[in-house]
Amino acid sequence: MNNRAGSFLWNLRQLSTLVPTGRTVRLYPLAFCRPNIAYSNWNRRNLLNTFGNKMHSSTRYLFQDALIFKSEGDGCQTKGISTATVFTVDKLLCPRRLSFDSKHFLVSVNELKKSFHQEASDEDVLTKRRKPALISSTKLSQECNSLSDVLDIFSKAPTFPSSNYFSAMWTIAKRMSEDQKRFEKQLMFNHPAFNQLCEHVMREAKIMYFGDLLFSLHAIVKLGIPQNTLLVQTLLRVVQERINECDEKCLSVLSTILNTMEPCKNVDVLLAGLRMLVDEQVCKIKHVFTLQTVMRSIGKDAPIGLKRKLEMKALKELDQFSVLNCQHMFAVLAAMNHRSIILLNECSKRVTSNIHGCPFKILINILQSCRDLQYINIDLFKGIADYVATTFDIWKLKKVLFLLILFENFGFRPVGLMDLFIKKAADEPGFLNVKSLVGILNVYSSLNHFYKCQTHEFLEVMASALTGSLHHISSENLLNAVCSFCWMNYFPLALINQLLQKDIIDDLLTSGDVERNVHRLHVVATCLKLDDAPCHKDLDLVLPQLPPMTFCPQPKVAAVLSDLLGEGCFSQSVQLPHNYFIDFEIRMDANRSQVLPFSDVDVVTSTDIQRVAVLCVPKSAYCLDSTHPKGYLAMKMRHLKIMGFHVILVNNWEVEKLEMKDAVAFLKTKIYSPKALSSADIHLQSTC
Numbered sequence: 001m002n003n004r005a006g007s008f009l010w011n012l013r014q015l016s017t018l019v020p021t022g023r024t025v026r027l028y029p030l031a032f033c034r035p036n037i038a039y040s041n042w043n044r045r046n047l048l049n050t051f052g053n054k055m056h057s058s059t060r061y062l063f064q065d066a067l068i069f070k071s072e073g074d075g076c077q078t079k080g081i082s083t084a085t086v087f088t089v090d091k092l093l094c095p096r097r098l099s100f101d102s103k104h105f106l107v108s109v110n111e112l113k114k115s116f117h118q119e120a121s122d123e124d125v126l127t128k129r130r131k132p133a134l135i136s137s138t139k140l141s142q143e144c145n146s147l148s149d150v151l152d153i154f155s156k157a158p159t160f161p162s163s164n165y166f167s168a169m170w171t172i173a174k175r176m177s178e179d180q181k182r183f184e185k186q187l188m189f190n191h192p193a194f195n196q197l198c199e200h201v202m203r204e205a206k207i208m209y210f211g212d213l214l215f216s217l218h219a220i221v222k223l224g225i226p227q228n229t230l231l232v233q234t235l236l237r238v239v240q241e242r243i244n245e246c247d248e249k250c251l252s253v254l255s256t257i258l259n260t261m262e263p264c265k266n267v268d269v270l271l272a273g274l275r276m277l278v279d280e281q282v283c284k285i286k287h288v289f290t291l292q293t294v295m296r297s298i299g300k301d302a303p304i305g306l307k308r309k310l311e312m313k314a315l316k317e318l319d320q321f322s323v324l325n326c327q328h329m330f331a332v333l334a335a336m337n338h339r340s341i342i343l344l345n346e347c348s349k350r351v352t353s354n355i356h357g358c359p360f361k362i363l364i365n366i367l368q369s370c371r372d373l374q375y376i377n378i379d380l381f382k383g384i385a386d387y388v389a390t391t392f393d394i395w396k397l398k399k400v401l402f403l404l405i406l407f408e409n410f411g412f413r414p415v416g417l418m419d420l421f422i423k424k425a426a427d428e429p430g431f432l433n434v435k436s437l438v439g440i441l442n443v444y445s446s447l448n449h450f451y452k453c454q455t456h457e458f459l460e461v462m463a464s465a466l467t468g469s470l471h472h473i474s475s476e477n478l479l480n481a482v483c484s485f486c487w488m489n490y491f492p493l494a495l496i497n498q499l500l501q502k503d504i505i506d507d508l509l510t511s512g513d514v515e516r517n518v519h520r521l522h523v524v525a526t527c528l529k530l531d532d533a534p535c536h537k538d539l540d541l542v543l544p545q546l547p548p549m550t551f552c553p554q555p556k557v558a559a560v561l562s563d564l565l566g567e568g569c570f571s572q573s574v575q576l577p578h579n580y581f582i583d584f585e586i587r588m589d590a591n592r593s594q595v596l597p598f599s600d601v602d603v604v605t606s607t608d609i610q611r612v613a614v615l616c617v618p619k620s621a622y623c624l625d626s627t628h629p630k631g632y633l634a635m636k637m638r639h640l641k642i643m644g645f646h647v648i649l650v651n652n653w654e655v656e657k658l659e660m661k662d663a664v665a666f667l668k669t670k671i672y673s674p675k676a677l678s679s680a681d682i683h684l685q686s687t688c
Contacts, residue, residue, distance in 0.1 A: 135159055137215075140168035147172060147188040147223075155193035161208040162200035163216030170219035185224055198231045205238040210245040213238065214253040221260050228264070236266040243273045251277070252290040255297035259335075275302055282309050288317055288325050292332045300337035307338045314343055326350040327362050330369035339373045352383035360399050363388070367406040376410060378625045385414035392420050397431055404443045411630065413447045413623040422451045422458045429461045434469050437462055438477050441484035447623055448634045450488075459485065463492035470498055475507045476517070483520045486527035487631045489638065493535060499524070500541070509544070518544050526578040527635070530642050549581050554616045556655055557584065560663045561614075564671075569595050570614075576643065580636060583650075584614035592646065592673040612671065613645040618652050627651075 135153075144150045147169045154165050169188065173181050188194060201216055208216075217235045225232060239254070246254060254274060261267050278294055285291050295310050314329070321329070326347040333340055351358070351366065363384055370376070388395065388403060400421055407414055425432065425440065432440070441462060443449075451458070466473065466481055473481075482499050485492055498504065508517040525541045527533065551573045561570050561584060571585045587596045588610045596609060621633045629637065629649075637647045648670050655663055 135164065137164040137167035137171065140164060141171035144168065144172060147184045148191055151188065151191045151193045151197065154197055158196075158200060160204065161212045161216075162197060162204055163208060163212040163219075165197055166201065166216045166219040166223070170222050173223060188223070202231060202234050205235055206242075210242055211250055211253070213242070214250055214257065218253055218257050218260075221257060227262055227267075233266055236270060240266070240270055240273060243270070243277060246277060246281075248285060248287065248290050251281070251285070252287075252293045255293045258297045259293075271297075271299060274298070275306060279306050279309065282313050285313065288320055288322070291317065292325065292328055295332045296335040298336055300335070302336060307336055310336070311338060311340045311343060314340075318343075318346060321347070321350070323350060323354045327358065327366065330366045330373075334369035334372040337373075339375060341375070344370075344373070344375050345377070348377045348380040352380055355383050355387045358387070360395060360403075364399075364402060364406070367403070371406065371409050376624065378412075381407065381410065381412050381414070381624070385412075385417045389414070389417040389420055392417070392424075397421070397424055397428070398436060401436060401439055401443075405439055408443045408446050411447070411620065411622075411624045413449060413626065413628060415449070418444070418447070418449050419451045422454055426454060426458045426461050429465050432465055434466070434473050434477060437466050437469075438481050438484075441481055445484035445487040445631045448487075448629060448631045455488075456490075459488065459490045463490070463495065467492065467494045470494065475504050476512050478504065479508055479517060479520050479524075483523055486524050486531070487635050489527075489531055489635075491528070491531070491533045491535070496524075496528070496535065500539070505541075515547075519546060522546060522579060523635075526639065530578070530639050546579055549575075549579070551581070552583075552616075554583055554652070556663070557614070557616055557650060557667075560655070560660065560667050561586075563660065564664050564667055565595050568598055571598055576640075578639065580639065580643075582613040582640070582645075583616045586612040586614065586671065588612055588671075591675070592671070593675070595671075611645050612648060613640050614648045614650060614671075616650050616652050616655075 140150055140153065144153070150165050150169050150172070154162075173184065176184060201220075205213055213235065217232070217239065220232060220235070221227070227233075243254075251274075254270075258267065258271055258274065274294075275298055278298065282294075285294070291310070291313060295314070298306065298310070329343065329347045333344065366380075367384070370380075384403075385407070388400060392400070400417070404414075404418065404421065421440075422444075463485070470478075478495065478499050482492075482495050485495070505521070508514075508521065521541065521543050525539060525543070528535075528539050553573075558572060565586070569586065572583070574582045574585045576582065585598075587598055588594060589596065590608050590610050592610055592612070615633075615636075617633065621630060622628060623630060637649075640647050650667070650670065655666070658666060
């Protein structure tokens with residue numbers, strides 16, 4: 001019996017030499033470190049318990065599913081290779097066939113446990129010393145003040161999952177200024193433990209929780225690790241393989257990641273997978289934030305069917321929308337290039353009714369999104385303009401200018417806000433740089449806005465500020481500024497002289513948007529000849545010819561004029577000097593009481609003829625929701641009057657709605673003078 005007990009103890013000692021406890025072992029390059037398989041708490045009591053529970057099995061295999069490692073003598077190879085600490089395992093089985101006769105196996109299990117109790121306790125103490133304590137990303141971010149601090153902790157005692165370290169670094173980086181963040185990132189890339197952390201994350205990618213995997217990828221991208229690195233591309237591939245593990249939270253994180261990343265093959269494949277997943281699970285999304293994040297990420301080229309599914313889901317959840325959700329909905333729809341009028345209208349009402357306290361950045365984002373979606377809502381625009389005008393003193397002028405530039409894109413003219421801006425800009429011109437000055441002039445000239453007696457003072461301040469920066473202004477900015485001044489019938493001599501320099505003209509005709517530059521130079525030349533410019537009346541500027549204008553026929557107005565005046569009493573599609581075009585020309589007596597037969601001789605020989613220009617005007621020629629003409633139409637009317645025309649504006653959309661009889665009466669009141677109409681009515685009453 002003693003011999004058999006000795007044999008058993010010998011076998012037990014052989015096991016202890018084969019299996020190192022708590023040692024550092026070699027990981028092969030392709031091996032993944034599985035943290036749920038650990039080895040360092042192995043002891044002989046586990047072996048005895050195994051034998052007690054599984055006496056019916058005669059063959060056991062050592063370390064089933066364990067990591068592969070090499071042992072040399074009593075130690076393990078560790079020099080010059082990646083290492084990992086090995087932890088506890090529950091299945092410890094004998095490496096060789098152990099056959100015992102149960103009749104002679106009289107050694108008490110309790111005695112064996114007692115005999116090895118002291119040695120096992122020593123090994124447990126050693127294991128506790130070597131096993132690193134788990135640490136969360138939140139705790140890391142609280143304890144560390146820099147990215148290098150996190151890497152230092154990792155290098156001393158790596159813990160699973162390694163994603164916690166990247167998440168902690170991104171949390172710390174968000175607290176830093178841009179300069180500090182740039183410096184810390186450089187230190188992070190140069191840290192000796194950084195490459196090791198990247199290797200750990202790649203090894204653990206397939207076995208860590210899917211949420212941890214996505215958070216680590218998000219942190220890695222946000223930290224500025226290049227997208228074409230093996231680390232990022234490996235994680236993208238693993239996410240593709242495990243995308244079916246997405247729950248709602250993971251869906252939100254994945255959508256955020258794809259919004260951040262540049263297009264590449266793996267990103268495109270992942271985006272396609274996300275679209276399929278969203279198409280299947282859109283009805284299961286419970287939170288508005290997740291829904292908006294997904295909508296933002298699916299891309300402008302997503303299938304229209306998927307966009308409509310998301311739109312219907314958003315409409316169903318509309319009652320759950322907070323004010324912030326409504327504010328962000330504009331940017332969400334712009335990101336997916338889907339113009340949902342119903343959704344935009346409902347969100348506009350909520351935004352307008354809760355406009356007070358709205359951050360300026362959100363107001364700008366709303367207007368930019370409306371521009372991208374070509375969505376116009378007068379109440380929304382008025383609400384934003386009135387709010388900014390009411391709180392004008394708390395905003396910087398550059399922010400208000402940016403808002404005005406966006407309003408100008410819609411043709412919207414917020415009178416009160418523009419008046420306040422003129423006063424402020426005239427009082428504090430020092431804040432303006434060249435770009436701001438050119439932007440202001442473009443807004444006010446395009447919307448044809450003048451403010452009582454302060455307009456001339458305002459234009460003088462703008463011209464003086466630009467003149468002071470004359471040597472720093474580019475040719476195109478100079479042209480744009482002078483053209484805007486000309487639209488407003490103001491002619492700053494220093495700027496015009498600088499623009500007409502031969503080298504400036506040559507530069508404009510050979511670089512940049514040449515066609516646009518040529519058109520603007522023609523405008524400047526026309527204004528200098530026709531308006532009350534103090535100089536350059538005899539300017540002979542040689543410019544390329546403008547492309548021929550396309551004539552838009554106006555059949556309804558032509559039919560009305562034929563019925564009202566008769567054939568031969570008007571001319572259609574008339575081309576005038578200075579590249580001006582009018583839809584119809586009528587010749588009348590000086591009092592505009594009688595229409596004269598159309599003849600070129602009458603124009604030359606008679607001084608009692610009044611030429612009438614009928615301009616058929618679309619809505620786009622006016623400021624939004626008004627009949628206030630925009631800058632180009634106002635300048636054209638001014639120049640036609642200088643050329644001897646009486647100008648009549650006929651609104652296309654109004655005439656198209658009228659019956660022929662009503663349209664004739666409408667144009668009659670436009671063409672004939674009020675005095676002539678009243679005398680005609682008196683004559684008609686006397687004959688009756």
